Amino acid sequence: MASVLVSVFLVLTYAGPFATTSLSSTTTTTTATTTTTTTTTTTNGGSSECSSYTAINDVTRLTVAAAGSGCDRTLFSSYTTWVRFNGASGTQLATSAPASNQCGTQGTGWYSGSLPASGVSNSGTVCYAWNSNNCNWSNTIQVTNCGSFHFMYGILLVHRFAASVIVLHKQKDLI
Incomplete structure (x- = not known):
């Protein structure tokens, strides 16, 4: 039976x-x-953010760029904005604190969380370095690893003027 x-x-x-x-x-x-x-x-992990996003190609965001007064306040809103950094602007958010007042802005934003594996999404924190404080203020973001070709970042409104997220320049900056 x-x-x-x-x-x-x-x-x-x-x-x-x-x-x-x-x-x-x-x-x-x-x-x-x-x-x-x-x-x-x-x-x-094959979420819509891997195909529907805002592409940012801005060389002033590089960790090697000079000071400026760039501000992400007008780029992001109170709703999650999915972005992909590409081209000459680099491909991934900085994962260690750059000095403040460089990278085209005064408050340099960097990702302090762990990056997800391929096909996975997780949340983490963007810290903003200001003067000698590496995390003077922060906000939570979502990160999706869309495979070997790129990460997608779900970023909310940056609450300060003269603050921007900073990007690593391709793979050589990851070392």
């Missing part, structure tokens, strides 16, 4: 700018006294 029950459920949940897909699969096989149950949950 053998009976087989197979159930598959796909749930799409909207949670702010991220959609989470959960796949639950239950397989029950009865042969005398054997039962197997399997559940899998997957975060959708």
Whole structure:
């Protein structure tokens, strides 16, 4: 006597700018006294932010750029803005604190969280260096690793004037 029950459920949940897909699969096989149950949950890393974003190619954001008065306050809003840094502007937010008053701005913004693995999204913190304080103020952002070609950053309004997020110049700055 053998009976087989197979159930598959796909749930799409909207949670702010991220959609989470959960796949639950239950397989029950009865042969005398054997039962197997399997559940899998997957975060959708192929999210819309990997294809719908604002591209920023601004060389004044580089860690090697001179001082300036650049400000991201007009670029970002109170809603998450997905951006991709590319071209001559570099490809990834700085992951250590540059000195303040360089990189085309006075308050230099850098990402202090851990970067996600390919296909994964996570949240982290952007700190803004000001005078001798490497994290004078901060805000939470979302980061999605869209694969080997780029990271996407979900950035909210920068609350200060003369403050901008800073970008590493391609792979050589990562060392």
